[in-house]
Amino acid sequence: MASALTDKLSRLVKEMRGQARITESNVQDMLREVRMALLEADVALPVVRDFIARVKEKALGQEVLGSLSPGQALVGIVNRELAATMGEVDDKGALRAPADINLAAQPPAVILMAGLQGAGKTTTTAKLAKHLIDKRRKKVLTVSGDVYRPAAIEQLKTVTAQAGAEWFPSTPEQKPVDIARAALDYAKKHFFDVLLVDTAGRLAIDEALMREIKDLHAALDPVETLFVVDAMQGQDAINTAKAFKEALPLTGIVLTKTDGDSRGGAALSVRQVTGAPIKFAGVSEKIDGLEVFDAERHAGRILGMGDIVALVEQVTAGVDMEAAQKLAAKVKSGDGFDLNDFLSQIQQMKSMGGLSSLLDKLPAQMAAKAGQVDMDKAERDIRRKEGIIHSMTPLERRKPELIKATRKRRIAAGAGVHVQEVNRLLNEFDQMQGMMKKMKGGGLMKMMKRMGG
């Protein structure tokens, strides 16, 4: 899935090369791919629409700097905007880490956990207990208000022990609000810093569930009300988030199961709908599988981009597909391959960011092989050849057979090389021309395609 998008984006990046500015026309195709990527990652449609509109506004008319193509620049804008939407930004618009759990309350600070059944509430309750014990040296009590599933109460007991926190017993006969009040009372008497309240979830939103959790909120007055949501939840995440936001003043989000194989678009939808910060991400089933949410990393994941994209872009950005295709058409039509074509090949090699920088990006095995070649010398060589061809007249480039002794001397002098070097280049060109004739049947096109990605 990720690699398909990678291919598409890099193709578009290539097509946009050479245009100096992001415009209405060149941005269209790119944004269509981004929209598809977001939908594939399960970002809800209205959120996608909003997002695309914002990116377009930011991107249009932006000058593209230096070696970037409009396509690359747009990828950068999309990535930054995604991260900024899911993450927290400071006054200057720079991304910053989300705030840790707020404990600024008369102890015990109460944390209420909300979310659908199976979202990972119980697991996350224990993970947070461990986090508060290990990182903030707090004395933590947990309690379950899930009176509908005795197994859920037992589950909390087990994971609380793993976290090294204390568990407050409850039974299915009790009312959730009574359980919560008793736990709060106990926590006060025994000087706990934090009380984590796990709640019942349903498979879908229902009135009774929402009333119950609202009552719990009113009784406990929690300093944090965390919405726990499964990163693998698809388009429906937006509706779940809406329902919980309407019922409760959410203060934060925990995105669970980010170790799954979904692209995690729920994060964007949920962040947008609730306006609450995504504080943590669940990264495994284990008790220590909780990390501070990293918006930048998650943005890359949603777009399906990684190191591969960086590599593909560097390699393909240097290849002028239009020129390559013209050349291929020329050979095919039998028009012949001249020194202008030879020059453009040389220049393409050069514009691939330099041979040695490309070498850094190759897989180790290939790099070791390529490393046996003296890269500096190869690059110097390319520059000299370029110099020689530049010293020729347009006619000489088109008809190299005209280049006899006196012309060779003039060219050599112009390029500051020996005549032998001009001879060597003409020999190479002869060989290349012979090869091109053999490949007339379309072999070159295939070769160029391979080069172009």
Ligand code: GDP
């Ligand atoms: P609850 O019904 O909301 O309390 O959900 P649970 O805490 O029982 O979690 C449901 C399932 O999801 C359990 O099998 C958990 O082990 C699993 N789970 C929760 N969080 C994560 C996570 O971050 N990564 C993975 N891989 N599994 C998780």
